[in-house]
Amino acid sequence: MNNQKQNKPKKKLDNFIRYSSLGFEMMAIIGIFTFLGYKIDQWIENEFKGFTLGLMVFSVIVAIIYGTRNLLKK
Numbered sequence: 220m221n222n223q224k225q226n227k228p229k230k231k232l233d234n235f236i237r238y239s240s241l242g243f244e245m246m247a248i249i250g251i252f253t254f255l256g257y258k259i260d261q262w263i264e265n266e267f268k269g270f271t272l273g274l275m276v277f278s279v280i281v282a283i284i285y286g287t288r289n290l291l292k293k
Contacts, residue, residue, distance in 0.1 A: 249279060252275065256273060
């Protein structure tokens, strides 16, 4: 009985770590792709920031797919 009480806080902590790390990974994906798009637009000297916009939208899609796959693993 005592063992079950000890496992409950540990499981909550494990879930917290899992979901918060997933959130940081998704933010990193979006940040890196957006930064790359910004740098490409700077390098090409575009007035319209098409690469920034395109890679930002692409990164959100990739991050959602990545997050969904990780959530469904368990």
